[in-house]
Amino acid sequence: MTPMPKALIFDCDGTLVLTGDLHFAAFTEAFALQGDALDLAFYHARGGLARRELIADWVADSGSPIDIDRAVRDSIDAAAKLARTGQCAPNPPVAALARAWGARPSAVASNGEAPVVHAILRGAGLHALFDTVVTLSDVPAAKPDPAMFLLAAARLGTAPADCLVLEDSAQGMEAARRAGIPALDVREATALATVEHLTRSLTAPA
Structure with missing residues (x-):
């Protein structure tokens, strides 16, 4: 795991x-x-x-x-x-991990434009969970360019190799690879199993 x-x-x-x-x-x-x-x-x-x-x-x-x-x-x-208007449904297993992550460093890095990404996160009730949101409005190039992920890691004060990216596209997975950040492709069953394992680890009684 x-x-x-x-x-x-x-x-x-x-x-x-x-x-x-x-x-x-x-x-x-x-x-x-x-x-x-x-x-x-x-x-x-x-x-x-x-x-x-x-x-x-x-x-x-x-x-x-x-x-x-x-x-x-x-x-x-x-x-x-x-x-x-509220047409934003969280992806249950991934949103559960974001909530379970609590006050630990976390970011969103999206190929979308700032007005859209912020509206989506607010509409889904997730915006307040994140320390920073990086969008296409913040970097010179979209994924698969690694700039977005590198900026997110820098804003979090965390080395890229110590982060974990969660993605659902070939462009995003390639951007993570170029940034030197481990990544999970949540389209894959094995990745979702890892997401659920991390969530259980965070929410298990001490």
Whole structure:
């Protein structure tokens, strides 16, 4: 089993909070403003991509004439609005670990933009659990660039090797590898078993 780390760094979308439907609804609303519609299968196949990359891929693949900058702005606004209406369900085993972690150092590091990530965490009732939240707004490049995780570790005052990342995307796992931080891919049953083991270890009677 994974040894107890000194700090935890959580991805947000799909890892800590189940936001797939929320983001697709936001893209749907934003694209409709320009007379377009995002394909659901295309969206699911690109989980983990930053917003601008996903929209740019759609334009390149579909030949859509939508304005990328406008679609980015409109989808950010729509996602933040949806998050504020409470459409944010925590991912139960991962959220349980975040709660059990208590006052120990912890962070969120997300490819989302600051207004959206903070709204999602507040909507899910998890925002107050974390010492710091690092978003795409804080770094020059999205995952798989390691900057986001390295900044989170630095803000927590913890060496990267002493942290543990929880992720749900290939981009996030690669970013953790480049940052030199051990990581769990919560899409895998063995990783979820480790998450549950850590939670039990933290909540077991002394």
